Amino acid sequence: MAENGSADLVKTEYCTFAEPPDGLELDSGRVLSPVAMAYETYGELNSSKSNAVLILHALSGDAHAAGYHSETDRKPGWWHAMIGPGKAFDTNTYFIICSNVVGGCGGSTGPSSIDRKTGRPYGLSFPIVTINDMVRAQTYLVADLGIEKLLAVAGGSMGGMQALAWATDHPDMIQSAIVIASAPLNGAQAIAFDAVGRNAIMADPAFKHGDYYGDSPPAKGLSIARMLAHITYLSDESMRLKFGRSLRKSESYNYDFESEFSVETYLDYQGRQFVNRFDANSYLYITKAIDYFDLTAQYGSLDAAMARVNAKMLILSYSSDWLYPPYQSQEMVYALLRQRKKVVYCNIESDYGHDAFLLEVDVMRKLISGFLDHAMHPDKLHALKPAKPVPDTPLNPSSPSTASIYKGRRVDYDLIVNLVDARSRVLDIGCGDGELLKRLTVSKQVDGMGVELSQDNVMSCVLRGIPVIQADADQGLSAIPNQSYDLVILSMTLQVVAHPELVINEMLRVGKKAIVSFPNFGYWKARIKTLLLGRAPVTRSLPYAWYSSPNRHVLSIRDFRVFCAEHSLRIEREIPLSSRGTVRFLENIRAEEAVFVISRSFE
């Protein structure tokens, strides 16, 4: 039933192009003509036509992404939770388009369409289409709607592959791309599942080499293919929680071969439902398009593919997705970074498996709305007023604070802002909620990016428009090219990383200079406790007991100096700090923390 405030009543529209003698040229070399596209739109196109977002559907999706088709319609579009007023794709702001793919069975030209040459359905005479072919057809639709450049393309699973095809094949037609639960190529395991599904369809005697229209379709085969695929959309954990070993009807086993476990009857139902709404030939064509998707083969390498991207990219993966596991998204993120592209990445913690792209609505809303807002208004952040006044003398942070030195006011932030050159490229390792990068962007107009492990912090960064990738600095920054940043910052993080040597080496590989701040274990209060009491120190800047400290390393200003000397690092600046400001003598004793600017000493 249509809700208030939702995309409400919508209807599917159609556009036809590539009429003979023209045609849509396909990757196979064949030509399809004419091509009809079923599509829906939600929200209003603005006068400058700059707010259009194209939604791209997955294997079994269609043009009906949101809203209801009638007052009595009980089921909304497939991404209704994500599209509408105030939702991730906010129809108060954006003009949303969704079209059915070529090869599909939701109104666009596909194997069940009538071939004008024969007057009969294409069946298997329909040409094989690729993800790029699907996208090429979409470019006609977008042009037909009078849009020269899309604000964004967005999709999950096969929809993410289409977004990648847009970004690599039509880089100047989109401002940004959102790639969710997807992959740069379909791997061996995913091909294997698709192949078994196709085998099940083609083994069904009702299949008749695809020529079953007007007769019974290969329902058993398609149902088996769907049941199988459905398993890959869930996770072991979600199936355990949803079904476990519960039995559908009885308390005890039937001792026969009827479906009796709840998970069996659920899959039976999924199979039956699917058969009613989907064409088996389209299933073959679309899974084949997915299997053929491989950016690395198409462009020679993933890096060569990503080198073509002009769009800002948002890449999202899910921790429990085993169909397109997070590492496949991460490979794309790293290739984009190597190619110095703008990318935001988050691996969303979820039990839902691949289906999470339909279900993790709250997290996606934050990440996508923040990302789209920044895509629409790239200069918004720079136009913000600084949240707090920035001190004007670099070595004397203004406001003394009585709060814990790095739980309350971050004395080192003020100092660091003053150490950074305007308009420089800055990487902040362990960037937290993006506060320092925000200050640097506002005051110094830096081109900044953060690296952060915590999902909450990543969401905060994206919401405030700070580019960020979710990654563990301890696993290296190997994706980031040599000397690609002017400055790399590691603020109050050195003492908690597992491998400080690796992290500092990586910082000075990717950056020309590094700023490192850390609590000074040489601080007199710490030393006196060690000497007199023979105990591990607890002070204001080292506020934890030995047994509950997140700090994996204790080091002093002097330790860090020796480390730099031993590792051929040049100390360009050394700024010892207490809560009252910079410390000018006996710094290893008097400073509670320290900020170092270091570089590689190559001579």
Next chain:
Amino acid sequence: MAENGSADLVKTEYCTFAEPPDGLELDSGRVLSPVAMAYETYGELNSSKSNAVLILHALSGDAHAAGYHSETDRKPGWWHAMIGPGKAFDTNTYFIICSNVVGGCGGSTGPSSIDRKTGRPYGLSFPIVTINDMVRAQTYLVADLGIEKLLAVAGGSMGGMQALAWATDHPDMIQSAIVIASAPLNGAQAIAFDAVGRNAIMADPAFKHGDYYGDSPPAKGLSIARMLAHITYLSDESMRLKFGRSLRKSESYNYDFESEFSVETYLDYQGRQFVNRFDANSYLYITKAIDYFDLTAQYGSLDAAMARVNAKMLILSYSSDWLYPPYQSQEMVYALLRQRKKVVYCNIESDYGHDAFLLEVDVMRKLISGFLDHAMHPDKLHALKPAKPVPDTPLNPSSPSTASIYKGRRVDYDLIVNLVDARSRVLDIGCGDGELLKRLTVSKQVDGMGVELSQDNVMSCVLRGIPVIQADADQGLSAIPNQSYDLVILSMTLQVVAHPELVINEMLRVGKKAIVSFPNFGYWKARIKTLLLGRAPVTRSLPYAWYSSPNRHVLSIRDFRVFCAEHSLRIEREIPLSSRGTVRFLENIRAEEAVFVISRSFE
């Protein structure tokens, strides 16, 4: 071709039992009569009949586990790499038996057997069998071979389920059980895959409700079931490495629906091969038996099931097995521990997925041969001579050493051995290669178990007969019941665990007393460096630089005393040590390490 030194030429034998009017009573309430069992044996039964090991096969296995059937036979038995002279199941020492399961199609009575009542194959009139039914049939065979008690039962996957059924349903007929890549129940995801496979078979028009004997079998359906199951036996990683996206014949895509990726043609081949050697009805019955397997439902809970076990248990899982993931093995290990059973556990690092139980031969050889040797000779370790003389005065470890205090001679070991009561129950957290437990077993006849994270160390423990489970102490010892040990030891490990507070609390929950040893950060050389140099200390007992130390915590004797006071822990003994022996005054300054005996002070 038969190799030298292998099990060589073997032949399948048969035994028949439960002849009318007797019969094999099944869990369903039906009775099967008569029952034939196909089996093979390798090696010789000793005169005391105490060296018999029953091997239990998985879904598609049979009685032919090792050796060759003829001189021209090109393929040996399915576990040939594991069974033979010098192999994991050493035929020079053990008498190995393997039988085909009831319901199978490898010579034992199954749906393709002739039903004497009708003179025709059973087909679907064959009764549903369970894993327990399979095992009950095996008890007849074992009795027929004159064996009262098996030294061991061992199997992977469904073979592991049979081993579990032996251990819970016939606890006094086995000395030990080896459960590999298995689970205490078939979970929702595993049931789902089985159900899709059964659907594929039953959807094949050649299936004819199971009555296809003498006609064409449902080859397409069975082939699809096998292809699907085969995917679950591999891992994403192994498929990526083995196939990737390579094409079978051409350099470029065919743009049709023939199999073209290598992974497709591989699965086609697996499907075709399987159809030639396996009966579709047996596939239905055996997958149903697997789906019905659930120790928790059978006995009310996993703990109630494990309470029945008398055998020593070896449980092995594989890191990349997603059909029966490691957590399912761990649940069994923890239930066994809660029930105070003898269990050894290792989660073997492997990319091979579920199939690792057929492939990770080297690691399995070490673990299984060590475990079997200990099962055969439980008193062997006690009979060993102590490796090194144990000092006779508890507080004065004899040999001073010039080696690094805990890289060379472990001064604290000698001391700890003297602190332990004879014949007490001892748990050693972070037991390393089992050296301390070995010394305690030899000198004090303790009933010891180790907890260790490193796979290599776990293997060393098993090879020397030390019971060990692979686990992370930082994740708690929650499976171990309250006060189930007299003593829990944490030797030179406190400083590297992430959560010392949790670990110590857990030690004193599961043990009446605890011994903790650690390097003393209060040692004068460490302090002087801190005071004078203002640097993190590097000394003989703290030999690492701040940036490369595995130590996550620095603490001193005094820190630990305060910790005990604050946490209501009673210090029963406190023994400060230097490399020259115990330290009798100024211990927080002069001791390089310390050994504490602590208990919970309840008053």
